[in-house]
Amino acid sequence: MTRRQGNLFGFAIASGLLAYAYYAQFVLHLEPCPLCIFQRIGVFAMGLLFLIAAAHDPLGWARRVYASLLALSALATIGVAARQLYIQSLPPGSVPACGASLDFMLKVFSLSEVLVKVLTGSGECAKVTWRFLGIAMPGWVLIAVLVLLVFGLWVNLRRRPPELRF
Numbered sequence: 001m002t003r004r005q006g007n008l009f010g011f012a013i014a015s016g017l018l019a020y021a022y023y024a025q026f027v028l029h030l031e032p033c034p035l036c037i038f039q040r041i042g043v044f045a046m047g048l049l050f051l052i053a054a055a056h057d058p059l060g061w062a063r064r065v066y067a068s069l070l071a072l073s074a075l076a077t078i079g080v081a082a083r084q085l086y087i088q089s090l091p092p093g094s095v096p097a098c099g100a101s102l103d104f105m106l107k108v109f110s111l112s113e114v115l116v117k118v119l120t121g122s123g124e125c126a127k128v129t130w131r132f133l134g135i136a137m138p139g140w141v142l143i144a145v146l147v148l149l150v151f152g153l154w155v156n157l158r159r160r161p162p163e164l165r166f
Helices: 003-026 034-056 061-089 102-108 111-119 137-157
Strands: none
Touching: 003 034, 003 061, 003 137, 034 061, 034 137, 061 137
């Protein structure tokens, strides 16, 4: 696998993760909370970095730059997913609020900013509405982004892509 093919593969995986997130939202009617939206932004950033790296097909120090940017994006996304998993693990009654109340946002932000915040997602971050193999969605995001991180570092930091021999 060449570096370009590896980065295109990373882009395809990130696109697939986002496609499933939108499927869950619009077909399964699972409304995303603000932390879910931040995870989507992180996966989108990773996908965009993979796509740019594939188009650029970097050599030398540039591949380290892409690896570093992928790592920063992945670590931020992992942090958000871990935060949501922590919130979901808290017992009922001790769950902190995920975001500011509508009243507070109306006092602090402009009306357009409030509308954007409200329309980009709703729901309680501690509420688990979907599980697969006993793991909630932020757990799967954490696993997928961790795998993408390792793959992105491997693709972009290896010195020479191995030659395929038939």
